[in-house]
Amino acid sequence: MTFFKLKPIAGQPLYIQLMQQIRHATETGALRDGDQLPGIRTLAEELVVSPNTIIKAYSELEHEGLLEMRQGAGAFVCVTRRTRLIAERIQLAQERIRDVIEEVRVAGLEDDEIQRAFEAELAAPRKAARRR
Amino acid sequence: MIAAPAIQTSSLSKYYGRTSAVQNLDLVVEANRITGFLGRNGAGKSTTIKMLLGLIRPTGGDGTILGRQITNPELNRQARAHIAYVAEDKPLYRYLTVAQTVRFAAAFYRDWRCDVAGKLLREYELPLNRRVKALSKGMRTKLALLLALARKPELLILDEPTEGLDPVMIEHLMQTIVARAAEGTAVFFSSHQIAEVERVADQVCILDRGCLVLDRSLDSLRESFRRVDMVFPVDVVEREFQLPGVERIRANRRQMSVLTSANAEGVIERARAFNAVSLEVAPVGLRDVFLAMVNGLESAIGKEN
Amino acid sequence: MLCYRAWVETRWRFLICLTVMLLPSVLYFHELGIFPMQHWTSDPHYAYGLLFGTHLPSIGIWTFAAVFLGLGGLLRERAVGTSTLTLTLPVSRAHVVGTRVGVGASETVALALAPWIVNSSISLFERTPFSRAQAGWCVLLLVGGGLVYFACAVLVSSVVEGEYTAAALMFALVYGIGYLADHVSGFSALNLYPLMSGTRYLDRNTNLFPGPMPWLGILASSSASALMLLAAVTITRRRDF
Numbered sequence: 001m002t003f004f005k006l007k008p009i010a011g012q013p014l015y016i017q018l019m020q021q022i023r024h025a026t027e028t029g030a031l032r033d034g035d036q037l038p039g040i041r042t043l044a045e046e047l048v049v050s051p052n053t054i055i056k057a058y059s060e061l062e063h064e065g066l067l068e069m070r071q072g073a074g075a076f077v078c079v080t081r082r083t084r085l086i087a088e089r090i091q092l093a094q095e096r097i098r099d100v101i102e103e104v105r106v107a108g109l110e111d112d113e114i115q116r117a118f119e120a121e122l123a124a125p126r127k128a129a130r131r132r
Numbered sequence: 133m134i135a136a137p138a139i140q141t142s143s144l145s146k147y148y149g150r151t152s153a154v155q156n157l158d159l160v161v162e163a164n165r166i167t168g169f170l171g172r173n174g175a176g177k178s179t180t181i182k183m184l185l186g187l188i189r190p191t192g193g194d195g196t197i198l199g200r201q202i203t204n205p206e207l208n209r210q211a212r213a214h215i216a217y218v219a220e221d222k223p224l225y226r227y228l229t230v231a232q233t234v235r236f237a238a239a240f241y242r243d244w245r246c247d248v249a250g251k252l253l254r255e256y257e258l259p260l261n262r263r264v265k266a267l268s269k270g271m272r273t274k275l276a277l278l279l280a281l282a283r284k285p286e287l288l289i290l291d292e293p294t295e296g297l298d299p300v301m302i303e304h305l306m307q308t309i310v311a312r313a314a315e316g317t318a319v320f321f322s323s324h325q326i327a328e329v330e331r332v333a334d335q336v337c338i339l340d341r342g343c344l345v346l347d348r349s350l351d352s353l354r355e356s357f358r359r360v361d362m363v364f365p366v367d368v369v370e371r372e373f374q375l376p377g378v379e380r381i382r383a384n385r386r387q388m389s390v391l392t393s394a395n396a397e398g399v400i401e402r403a404r405a406f407n408a409v410s411l412e413v414a415p416v417g418l419r420d421v422f423l424a425m426v427n428g429l430e431s432a433i434g435k436e437n
Numbered sequence: 438m439l440c441y442r443a444w445v446e447t448r449w450r451f452l453i454c455l456t457v458m459l460l461p462s463v464l465y466f467h468e469l470g471i472f473p474m475q476h477w478t479s480d481p482h483y484a485y486g487l488l489f490g491t492h493l494p495s496i497g498i499w500t501f502a503a504v505f506l507g508l509g510g511l512l513r514e515r516a517v518g519t520s521t522l523t524l525t526l527p528v529s530r531a532h533v534v535g536t537r538v539g540v541g542a543s544e545t546v547a548l549a550l551a552p553w554i555v556n557s558s559i560s561l562f563e564r565t566p567f568s569r570a571q572a573g574w575c576v577l578l579l580v581g582g583g584l585v586y587f588a589c590a591v592l593v594s595s596v597v598e599g600e601y602t603a604a605a606l607m608f609a610l611v612y613g614i615g616y617l618a619d620h621v622s623g624f625s626a627l628n629l630y631p632l633m634s635g636t637r638y639l640d641r642n643t644n645l646f647p648g649p650m651p652w653l654g655i656l657a658s659s660s661a662s663a664l665m666l667l668a669a670v671t672i673t674r675r676r677d678f
Contacts, residue, residue, distance in 0.1 A: 008330040011358070011415020013351035041314035045307045050166045050334045051314040116412040123358060123396045123413045185525050188677040205529060205674070213527035223522040227445055239438035240526050 003030065006047055011119065014049055018057040026066060026079055027087040033079040037067070135163035138287045138318035139184060141195030141202075146179050146188060146342075153179040155342040156193065161320050161335075163286075166313050168329035169322040171339035172426055177322045178220055180339065181291055185217060198286055213241065216280035220291040220322075222273050226265035230258050230275060237279040249282035255304070269296055281308050288312055290321035294328060306332055330418040340426040350418070357421055358396040362388045362403045363410040373402060380424045391416060391424050439533065443540035447506060451544045454502035458548050459555055461494040491552050492575040496633050499579055500586050502548050504611060506541045507590025508604050510534065511673055516600040520678045530674045538591055538666055545587050549579045574635065574646045581655035582633040586611065588662035588669075595669040595676075632658065 004021045006014045025031040037043070040058070044051040058075050061067040068078040104114055139161035146154045154176040161167045171177045182188040184197050186208035198214055200207035224233060234253070238244040253260070256274040264272065273296050280288060288309070294302045306328055313319050323329050329336060330350065338346040363386055370383045377395030381388065390399050396413060403411050511533065514520040523533055553572040560567035593610065594603040618628035631637055632654040640647040 008327070009415060009417035011354055013354050015351065041311060044310045044314055048303065048306045048310060048331055050332055051310060052165060052334050116414060119415070120360075120400065120411050120413040124400050182521070182678075187521060187524050189675075209527055209529050212525055215525075217525050219521040219525075221518050221521075223519040225442065225446070225519055225522070226517070228442070232445070236438050236442060240528070 004043075004047060006049060006053075014053045015056040015060070018047075018053060019061055022057065022061060022077075023066065023087075023090075026077055027090065031077045033077060035077040036073075037075040037077065039074050136199055137161060137196075138163045139195065139197050139320060141180075141184075141193065143193035144180070144183060144190050144195050145192040146176075146183060147191040152342050154183070154190075154339075157339075157342070157344055159195070159337060159344060159347070161318065161337075163318045164313075164316060165334040166309065166319040166332055167321075167335040167337060168333035169320060169337050169339065170324075170326065170329060170422055171322070175339045175426070176342040177339055178291055179342075181217075181289060181322070184289070185212065185215070214243070214286040215289060216283050216285040216287070217289045218276050218280045218291060218293055220295075222276035224264045224272055224276055227263065229261050229263050230267070231260040233264060233275060233279070234282075238282075241283050241285075243284040245282055245284060249278065252278045252282055270298070270301075273297060274301070277305065281312070284312075284315060285317055288317050288319045288321075290319070290323075292322055292324065294323055294325050302328065326417075326419045326422055336418065338422060338425045345425045346421070353418070353421060354415065356392075356394050356396070357416040358392050358399075359414045359416050359420065360390045360392065360396060360399045360403065361410075361412040361414070362390070362408045364388070364403075364406055364408055368406055372406070373399060375399060375402065379421075391420065393421075439528065439536040440540055443537050446509070447541065447544060450505055451548070454498070454505060454544075454548055455551055457498050458495055458502065458551055461491070461498075461552075491556055492579070493634055495549075495552055496579065496583070496630065499545070499548055500583055500611070500633075503545045503583060503587040504590045504607055506544050507587040508594050508607060510537055510591065510594045510669075511676075511678065512595055512598050513600060513603065515678055516598060524678055531670050534595070534670050534673050538669075541591070542584070542587060545584065546576075546580055549576045571646060574650065577650070577655070578633055578635040582629055582651075582658050585629070585658045585662045585665070588665035592665040592669045592672075595673050629658065 003025070004018060006017050006021075008014070010017060022031065022037070031037075037058070038046065040051050040054045043054050047054075058067055058069065062069050062075075065080060066078060068076045070076060101114060104117075105111075109117075137160050139159060141157050141159045144154060144157040144159070145152065157176075157180060159180070169177055169180075179188060183190050184195065184202055186202060186205060190203065195202045197208070198211045200211040202208055202211075225236075228236060230253075234249055238246070238249065256271075256278060258267075258271060258275055258278070264275070267275065277290075277293060280290070290309075293305060297305065302325070309319055309321070310332055321329075333350055335349050336346065336353065337344060365386070367385050368383070368388060370381045370388070373381055373388065373390050375392075375395055375398045377392045378390055378399065379393050380391040383389075392399055400411065400413065511520050511523065511530075514523055524530065526533075553576065557567045557569070557572070589610070590603075590607050593607045597603040597606055614627050617624045618626075632651055635646060635651070638646055638650055
């Protein structure tokens, strides 16, 4: 049933990738409020990643309030008003990024060039810090 | 709760005459983690593992394995009751049959799991009554792995476990390793299959010529290792980019490629200061990190370019 | 389980040695059994047959077997690549060596006993007399005097590396010592044949062992064996594998 796909070489810890994918799944409605996620061992075996990756992702998401860990029963999706708000904000940002990408595509850039430009900007220090 | 490390060594060394196999190794392998142990052939990985298991006496230094001193034969023996180990050459007694081999191993360990052994025997399609000497190399590897995987040890040490296995078996083995880790077994494994290590390991240690050259969590490695490729309008000297955190620089007149382990921001700022006309930042795979960390052939190739 | 493994590892060697050991005794004894004797103690021919038909021919074969069964062990395992498996088991090295020595020594003792067990069975079947005490003396002389060959093979095996190096060296050693004892004066004590055969303690008239036995020789030989085995254990404990 899992639709998660972790990329070992992505410049991002696997647990963060997993968190993002679970978040994304709740935003798209693939995971709904009250849905149960696979157990740690099951998911680790399925994705063939260290169980610690799953543990870390689940506990961070629990901290965010997106997951509820029930003793002995597993992890359950818990979509609240707050998470819905975050989802909306992400959706908004995504639309803006889509526009930017479309713009630079029209300007003649290839997708991998765009991706690397994004990476470079993300890796650069934040503007506020740079000004100092 | 922070568990005591599964393996801890301090200044562990092994010399054969004047040549050193392992030099002042300070290694920590945490419990509840999967640790990948990388290095070229002859880097000292197997020697390290053999010292940990009491097969070889260290020339200097000492260490503990599951909290017991490795150089004390009796304590080492006690630790071995809770360790499953598969050696690089997958040793098995040629004169025993598969069934006899399994019974033999089962007799020594309290954590032996008959159900798992039976399941693995079926999955690996091992012929019970065939002698080891009549088995193919792949089957021998499977049998050697089975002896370690059919237990519930505190520590699982695998030396090149995937060697000689087909992709399906490698996937199966990796799943089994993950399953053991989920049960609380600390896993320490060496492999040349960097992609496999990159996928399942929490921590990675790289040994080169007997020295530990990298010991980091893969999370932090993914977060902070970057390759920055730059093109400048004029020639730029390498020296300008020898910043803290820079692991390797490859320069060719106006082009430069920098591998950083921590300070990508610094490199980017320096690039902007030199008016880079092109600046690309890409995440780095473990393979590239490995090649940058181990000296020898790769760096020789690097210098030629 | 270590015992079981040692047995499986050496059983073919043991069975080959056993077959060779039994051949002369069966042949001789059976031959003699065709002419049943009334009172075996009073008949020198019968005793002659018993002693020389079983004991003397078995000395050479048994010595060879003792060397054969003493060879092997951890260094040979290292040469064939299985020492890492054995030594990472949760057992001490002394235990590993001890088990091998125990199984090997038991096999050599069994080989020494085997012809006499066969002989006593045949004598029961053919209703010829048999003396357990005399057989016991023969076994004692053979094992007590000759176990040193076994111990020496164990020691050489724990010093010399290589799959067949120890075997080659050991047989060269046995031959060399034999040559030295026979041809160089002062080395005659190295010849264990008189001790193992017991011919000096034999009553010439009856060809039987009447009383005093070479206890000192047996003690010396056994002590040498014990020292060699101890040295083998000590060396193995200190070695890198």
